[in-house]
Every structure is written in C-alpha cells, then in structure tokens.
Amino acid sequence: xxxxxxxxxxxxxxxxxxxxxxxxxxxxxxxxxxxxxxxxxxxxxxxxxxxxxxxxxxxxxxxxxxxxxxxxxxxxxxxxxxxxxxxxxxxxxxxxxxxxxxxxxxxxxxxxxxxxxxxxxxxxxxxxxxxxxxxxxxxxxxxxxxxxxxxxxxxxxxxxxxxxxxxxxxxxx
Numbered sequence: 001x002x003x004x005x006x007x008x009x010x011x012x013x014x015x016x017x018x019x020x021x022x023x024x025x026x027x028x029x030x031x032x033x034x035x036x037x038x039x040x041x042x043x044x045x046x047x048x049x050x051x052x053x054x055x056x057x058x059x060x061x062x063x064x065x066x067x068x069x070x071x072x073x074x075x076x077x078x079x080x081x082x083x084x085x086x087x088x089x090x091x092x093x094x095x096x097x098x099x100x101x102x103x104x105x106x107x108x109x110x111x112x113x114x115x116x117x118x119x120x121x122x123x124x125x126x127x128x129x130x131x132x133x134x135x136x137x138x139x140x141x142x143x144x145x146x147x148x149x150x151x152x153x154x155x156x157x158x159x160x161x162x163x164x165x166x167x168x169x170x171x172x173x
Contacts, residue, residue, distance in 0.1 A: 001024070002024045008025075008026035008044060010029075010030070011029045012030045013030055016030040016034040016036070017036065019037055021038045022037065022057075023040070023041045023043070025044060026043065028044040030051050031052050031054075031055075033054035034051050034056075035159070037059040040057050040062070040063075041062045041064075042057065042064075047070060047087065049071045050070065050072050051073045052092070053076070056079065056159075057073075059082070061081070062085070063085045064085075065086065065087045066086075069087045071087055073090045074110070076092055076152075076155050077090050077095075077096070081098045083102075087104040087105060089108070092111075093148075093151070094109065095112075095151060097114045098117070100120070102120040106122065109125070111143050113131045113143060113147075115131070119135040127139075129143040
C-alpha cells in the first residue's frame, strides 16, 4: 500500500517492487531494483527515507526517520527480516542481519555486516568491511573477498525478484 501524506508523495521507480502488504508513506524514494517484501513499513511521514539501487528490504522491516531528518540506505544493501532502521545511514553493500536494530544517527559502513539480532546504538559507527554482533554491536572480524563474491550473488536474487514477482506472483486465495 502506497500513501501520500500531507503532500509528501513517495517516488518509486518502475523497476522497483513493493509487495501489496507493505506500507510506503510520504517522502520515500525507492530506486531501480529495490525490493520491498511483505509487511515491510517505510514511513516518510515527517522524515525522509532514500533507498539506493538494488537494495532489499525484507519482510517485516521498519524504516523511519525523526522529524525533518533522513534515513539513507545505499545501493546493494540487504536489510534482513524484522529489522528496524531509524534515522540512520547504511552505506553500499552492507548486510543488516535479521532482527537487527540500527538507531538514530548511527552509520553502518560499506560492506559492513551486522549479525542477526545486533543493535547499533545511537551515533555508533560500524567501520567499512567490519562484521559486528551483539547488544551493543561489537567488532568480530573483517569481510573477505569470498564473502563479497557470495553476497553479490545473493543480492542479485532479490534484484531479480523485482521483475519475477511482478510477472509471476499470483493470488490464489
């Protein structure tokens, strides 16, 4: 479901996919190849949300921003099922593990990885190519080239879902 709110109209690329049970409200930009899964909520009601090309917002994700503030999600980002992103910056190729929280003014670096259930606290910075885990998230290692290759392939699956879901998803009940 896509909603205008008080003159704030979502900008959604024709090459993006938003599941019918997802909610997109207000000042939201979804670039080419963005996949938004079932029951995700992206609220630009009083803040701004920008999601870069080929990023995946999986089922039950919540993305929001403080009044007059912005949440920015880069290109080729994967936001795992049930995660919350609030007034934060997620840089290109990052992976946000299922059930993770990235809160106000935090920055997750390029190719950084949050393990499932991690919490990146207010104003915390996760360095590029760093794997973090825990509450609060702490460094556990570095991302290697094999990981990058594997995740580049996985990310391509969600990009392909944009067209595949538009063509092949059929309600049967």
